[in-house]
Amino acid sequence: MLSRVADNLFWMGRYLERSEHLSRYINVNYFSSLDAPNELSQSRQFVFQSMLALVSDYTRQSDKDIVESEVLYDLCLNKEKVYSIYNNVSNARKNASGVRDIISTELYESINSFYHRITNYSKENLVNYDLYSFTTEVINTTGVLREKIQGSLINNDVYAVIMLGVYIERAYQISNIITCKYVDAQVAKTSHGNAVDTSYEWSTLLKSVQSYDMMRSYYRKTPSELNTLEFLILNPDCPRSITNSLIEINKHIKTLNSCAEKNPESAEFYIGKTLSEYQYKTIDDIEKNIGEAVNNISDSLNIIQEKLNTEFFNY
Amino acid sequence: MDKESHIFSCYAKEAGFYDEIFDENDNVRAIYKSLFDRFKENSALDFDILDKRAKSSFLNQGITFQVYKEDQMKEQIFPFDLFPRIITAKEWEHIQAGVLQRNKALNLYLWDIYHDKNIINDGIVPISLVETSASYLKQMQGFNPPEGIYNHICGTDLIKHSDGEYYVLEDNIRCPSGVSYVIGNREALKRTLFGIFNGHSVRSVSNYSENLLEVLESVKPQGVDIPCCVVLTPGVYNSAYYEHSFLAKSMGVELVEGRDLFVENDFLYMKTIKGPQRIDVVYRRIDDDFIDPETFNKDSVLGVAGLMSVYLKGNLTLINAPGTGVADDKAIYTYMPQIIKYYLDEKPILKNVKTYHCSDANDLKYVIKNIANLVIKPVDESGGYGVLIGNKLTQEEIDAAIKNIKQDPRKYIAQPIMALSTHATYIEEEGGFSPRHVDLRTYTLLGKDKSYVLKGGLTRVALQKGNLIVNSSQGGGSKDTWVLKK
Numbered sequence: 063m064l065s066r067v068a069d070n071l072f073w074m075g076r077y078l079e080r081s082e083h084l085s086r087y088i089n090v091n092y093f094s095s096l097d098a099p100n101e102l103s104q105s106r107q108f109v110f111q112s113m114l115a116l117v118s119d120y121t122r123q124s125d126k127d128i129v130e131s132e133v134l135y136d137l138c139l140n141k142e143k144v145y146s147i148y149n150n151v152s153n154a155r156k157n158a159s160g161v162r163d164i165i166s167t168e169l170y171e172s173i174n175s176f177y178h179r180i181t182n183y184s185k186e187n188l189v190n191y192d193l194y195s196f197t198t199e200v201i202n203t204t205g206v207l208r209e210k211i212q213g214s215l216i217n218n219d220v221y222a223v224i225m226l227g228v229y230i231e232r233a234y235q236i237s238n239i240i241t242c243k244y245v246d247a248q249v250a251k252t253s254h255g256n257a258v259d260t261s262y263e264w265s266t267l268l269k270s271v272q273s274y275d276m277m278r279s280y281y282r283k284t285p286s287e288l289n290t291l292e293f294l295i296l297n298p299d300c301p302r303s304i305t306n307s308l309i310e311i312n313k314h315i316k317t318l319n320s321c322a323e324k325n326p327e328s329a330e331f332y333i334g335k336t337l338s339e340y341q342y343k344t345i346d347d348i349e350k351n352i353g354e355a356v357n358n359i360s361d362s363l364n365i366i367q368e369k370l371n372t373e374f375f376n377y
Numbered sequence: 378m379d380k381e382s383h384i385f386s387c388y389a390k391e392a393g394f395y396d397e398i399f400d401e402n403d404n405v406r407a408i409y410k411s412l413f414d415r416f417k418e419n420s421a422l423d424f425d426i427l428d429k430r431a432k433s434s435f436l437n438q439g440i441t442f443q444v445y446k447e448d449q450m451k452e453q454i455f456p457f458d459l460f461p462r463i464i465t466a467k468e469w470e471h472i473q474a475g476v477l478q479r480n481k482a483l484n485l486y487l488w489d490i491y492h493d494k495n496i497i498n499d500g501i502v503p504i505s506l507v508e509t510s511a512s513y514l515k516q517m518q519g520f521n522p523p524e525g526i527y528n529h530i531c532g533t534d535l536i537k538h539s540d541g542e543y544y545v546l547e548d549n550i551r552c553p554s555g556v557s558y559v560i561g562n563r564e565a566l567k568r569t570l571f572g573i574f575n576g577h578s579v580r581s582v583s584n585y586s587e588n589l590l591e592v593l594e595s596v597k598p599q600g601v602d603i604p605c606c607v608v609l610t611p612g613v614y615n616s617a618y619y620e621h622s623f624l625a626k627s628m629g630v631e632l633v634e635g636r637d638l639f640v641e642n643d644f645l646y647m648k649t650i651k652g653p654q655r656i657d658v659v660y661r662r663i664d665d666d667f668i669d670p671e672t673f674n675k676d677s678v679l680g681v682a683g684l685m686s687v688y689l690k691g692n693l694t695l696i697n698a699p700g701t702g703v704a705d706d707k708a709i710y711t712y713m714p715q716i717i718k719y720y721l722d723e724k725p726i727l728k729n730v731k732t733y734h735c736s737d738a739n740d741l742k743y744v745i746k747n748i749a750n751l752v753i754k755p756v757d758e759s760g761g762y763g764v765l766i767g768n769k770l771t772q773e774e775i776d777a778a779i780k781n782i783k784q785d786p787r788k789y790i791a792q793p794i795m796a797l798s799t800h801a802t803y804i805e806e807e808g809g810f811s812p813r814h815v816d817l818r819t820y821t822l823l824g825k826d827k828s829y830v831l832k833g834g835l836t837r838v839a840l841q842k843g844n845l846i847v848n849s850s851q852g853g854g855s856k857d858t859w860v861l862k863k
Contacts, residue, residue: 064637065648159613162439163626175437219650318650374650377637 063164065377068223070160072375074173075211075227077154081147082204083235083271087116088137089197090269099262102253106130108246113137116242117145122249131189138188138196139180147200151180166214169207176203222317225310226370230363233307236271236294237359243267244356247287264290271302291352292345295359304359308337311366318374329369336362384421384809385413388801391843395539395798396812397462408463408861411576416460416801421808424459428803431457431569440561442616455558456854457565458802461573462815462836469860472543472819473830475727476533478717479548480821481828483704485720487527490703491517501715505736509787510709511757512551512702514665516672520689523596524825527698530589530660531821532556535727537798544728544795545713546816550697550705552662555835555855556585556820557620562857563833578862580832585820586627588831592824593628593658596694604657604694607631607647609638611663611679621662635663640683643690659684660696668699707756707790708734730795735786744791745779751791752845753778766794766845797845800856802838814839816847817858832860 091109098104110128114120117137140146155177162170179199188196208228215221247263264285268274277285277293280300295304312333319330348355390396390403398409405413419427435441435454443452464472489496490507497504507513532553534546563582567574590606597604610621612634625632637647638656646653661668667677672685687693703709709716711732714725733740733751744751748767755763765778782789799812815838820831836856837847847853 063650064631064633065650066634066637067631068650156613159439159618159622163622163632167438170439171437174439178436223650377648 063219063223065375067161067164068219069375069377070157071164071220071223072227072370074154074157074161075224076231077150077157078173078204078207079228079231080235081150081154081200083232083239084117084137084145084147084150085197085200085204086272087239087270088113088134089194089201090266092193094266094269099259100250100254102250103246103262108249112242112246115245116238122245134189134193135185138193139183139185148180151177151200164220166210168214169210172203172207172210176207179203217317219318222314223374226314226318229307229310229314230366230370232302233304233311234360234363236302236304236307237356237363239267239270240291240294241356243270244352260287261285268294273300273302276300276302287352288345288349291348295348295355296340296343296345298341305337305340308333308340312337327369329366329373332369333366336366383417384419384424384803385417385801387807387809388811390812391799393539394796394812394814395537395541397537397798397800397815398812408465412461412463412573415573416810424803425805427459427569428805431459431565434565434568435561438561440558440619442619443614456838456840457562458838458854458856459566459570460801460803460810461566461857461859462800462817463577463859463861464817466861466863468543469832471726472535472817473832475543475545475725476531476535476819476821476830477828478721478723478726479533479545479713480528480531480550480823482713482717482720483531483548483550484526484528484823486716487698487701487704488525489720491700492519496716496719499719501719502709502712505787506706506708506712507703510703510706512665512700512706514700514703516685516689517698517700522698523598523691523694526596526823526825527701528704529592529596529696529698529823531823533819533821534816535819536795536816539796539798542728543817544730545710546730546795547707547710548705548713549818550701551664552697553818553820554617554620554662555818555837556831557623558855559820559831559833559835559858560585560623562835562855566857577859580860580862582831582833585831586624588822588829589624589660590628590630592822592827592829593660593694593696595824595827596696597657598692598694601657605655606658606660607633607656609633609635609659609661609663609668611635611667615662617662624660635677635679635681638681638684640681640687643687643692645681645684645687645693656693658694658696665699665702668695702757707732707754708736708787711790730792733791735782735789735791740791741782741786744782744789748775748779748791750794752794753782753789753791755788756790757788764846768794794845797839797847800836800838802840802854802856804840811842813842814845814847815856833858 091112095104095109102108107128110133111122115122136143137146139148141148155173158165158170158173183196211224243263243266247260250260250263261284264287265274268277268285268290273294281289283289293300297303298305298309300306315330315333325331390399398405400406432454441452441454496502528550530553532549535543536546538544559582593606594604607630608621608625610618610632622632633647639646645656647656663679666674668680669682669684670677670680671682688695711734713729717723717725733744735741735744751767753765797814797816800815801810802813804811815836818835822829836858838854838856839845839847840852840854
């Protein structure tokens with residue numbers, strides 16, 4: 063496989079996965095805030111700041127007034143905003159176009175028609191009454207596309223590279239969403255005092271990564287800071303956890319590396335090491351310094367990405 | 378327009394042109410009888426629906442091309458007409474023999490002018506036409522391309538004149554495009570109107586890529602056992618990118634860009650995730666000028682530095698060979714009957730359009746005098762750019778054209794205005810079928826001990842009423858083209 067082709071496949075996977083997470087984050091946070099339990103969480107300003115913080119290096123300022131229709135347009139359809147769902151889908155399609163001779167016709171057609179639907183979406187409808195159906199459509203379509211990836215490609219290196227992109231992006235998104243909601247909970251505590259019940263923010267975090275129901279059935283407890291983080295970072299069986307993503311990343315990198323010799327500098331070696339670290343970590347280790355623990359996740363992902371770049375995508 | 382009315386009710390034949398559907402007495406020609414009966418049952422409303430369905434099929438499949446309009450790139454569907462063009466078995470036999478003959482002669486001509494130049498020494502073709510051609514590559518002089526083949530892939534453009542005969546308009550032997558639309562059109566017609574295939578035995582067009590791969594492999598460099606073939610594309614922003622990816626996918630070979638390739642120790646490699654892999658045959662969809670910044674255009678980022686030296690050392694086959702443009706130039710076209718006679722000792726099977734060379738003093742005189750009845754074409758432009766149709770020009774335009782021709786006569790040829798036949802084409806604004814001018818591009822492959830003509834072709838339609846230029850860049854559409862088995 064060409065290195066450029068591998069790069070295109072990888073980023074196609076990443077952008078598709080990113081569109082899904084962003085859509086769900088907007089959807090869950092916006093709609094749950096409408097009847098949130100405390101004033102702060104109900105405040106649209108607070109919610110939009112959290113959304114902007116997820117997609118950009120936005121710094122939260124309490125005095126800044128965010129216009130709802132503008133921010134929703136920016137996040138969903140604005141072609142000028144690199145982070146918009148439009149641009150994520152458009153980038154996924156650009157990358158798919160670069161490899162359309164490699165991927166299945168059905169997969170390409172689905173991505174292509176998805177792009178045309180997003181392109182033709184009306185701004186007025188979106189900001190006035192279509193936010194729910196727009197974000198739901200993106201979530202559903204990305205799900206269908208993942209099925210097409212899994213169901214219409216031979217499970218060889220092409221498939222492995224796409225899935226590497228999907229799972230690396232998933233790990234990044236979960237870690238970023240954890241950071242955002244962790245900050246939200248901190249802000250809630252600061253403004254309402256420690257007595258405030260932050261379980262609302264943890265529930266929203268779980269819903270933002272489609273893990274609320276799974277978590278409830280697993281713990282049978284109200285989400286708290288620690289059980290939520292334990293579930294989303296360490297649970298190997300939750301398909302939306304960091305550890306589960308690392309298990310998948312590890313599986314797919316092995317398809318690409320047929321070399322029997324161990325190379326401590328390789329991506330494969332580093333991925334295996336990182337996975338072991340999370341497999342043998344406990345929530346007590348994380349609790350000591352939650353902020354740092356979450357930062358460490360992104361640092362490890364950055365190193366994995368760099369190693370993949372030099373080893374496979376160098377063209 | 379009443380949407381329920383008969384969709385052929387507004388069909389007004391153009392005088393002086395051969396209409397492919399109706400004969401001179403306005404009766405439907407026999408081969409179109411059953412199709413015509415079938416189509417006329419539909420109302421314009423039915424047709425609008427079918428038309429939209431075909432369009433969205435193209436858009437979703439990503440069978441589009443990009444054009445610059447109002448300073449930005451726009452994605453467009455190549456307009457597709459649902460009424461297929463039919464070519465009878467007998468007509469096809471004639472066309473097929475004719476295009477093969479031309480392309481074999483062109484190949485021998487290319488060998489000759491890059492070797493001993495006998496045809497020039499014998500005074501058949503003037504040396505000035507070769508030496509002054511911008512497409513003549515001195516690097517190719519004395520070089521033997523693998524298996525002696527230059528023009529592996531040729532697109533020959535034909536028209537049906539008012540006398541009902543086919544004439545060749547031009548030979549395209551650089552990077553002829555459009556073949557994916559032949560296959561895409563067939564696919565779209567099957568999806569939209571499968572019933573109309575009943576009662577016709579139409580030849581398949583789906584085996585083109587298999588034959589293409591065989592041709593690529595047959596001209597591998599010496600000493601290579603199983604060649605690694607690739608398609609080289611300028612990239613996703615090229616207007617023909619769909620075609621490039623289609624060809625690579627259907628042959629099962631890698632689609633590469635210049636940045637995927639590099640030259641080392643006189644071999645060409647592509648960069649893969651498992652290290653460099655050697656390439657033996659490149660079907661390049663990049664013009665000569667851009668394939669190698671070391672040899673040609675220094676600013677080209679599309680090609681590969683050193684590619685020509687690998688080729689000239691015999692370690693690589695390029696499809697088509699560099700320098701073929703010297704033979705498909707519109708000035709050489711006029712010598713085709715002599716070229717065929719010289720190399721094959723045969724009479725040309727297909728007719729050539731009478732051509733006047735502005736470089737010849739007598740011809741120039743004639744052209745200037747009769748410009749209103751001629752088509753003026755720049756010799757080294759393609760895509761219909763720069764073509765002037767005499768009877769459509771204003772006096773100022775005529776004056777300007779004459780001035781340009783006088784300044785650089787070698788740059789222009791002139792031909793009588795050919796009467797491209799018309800074919801029934803669905804025109805949305807008119808709510809029915811109208812005659813529109815069509816041509817036909819055929820695709821011929823030449824390999825070692827192998828030749829092949831795609832049994833079908835691209836029927837291009839000029840969608841504007843009365844327009845004679847069919848190129849897609851000039852707003853042309855296309856039709857599925859049926860070659861009948863008997």
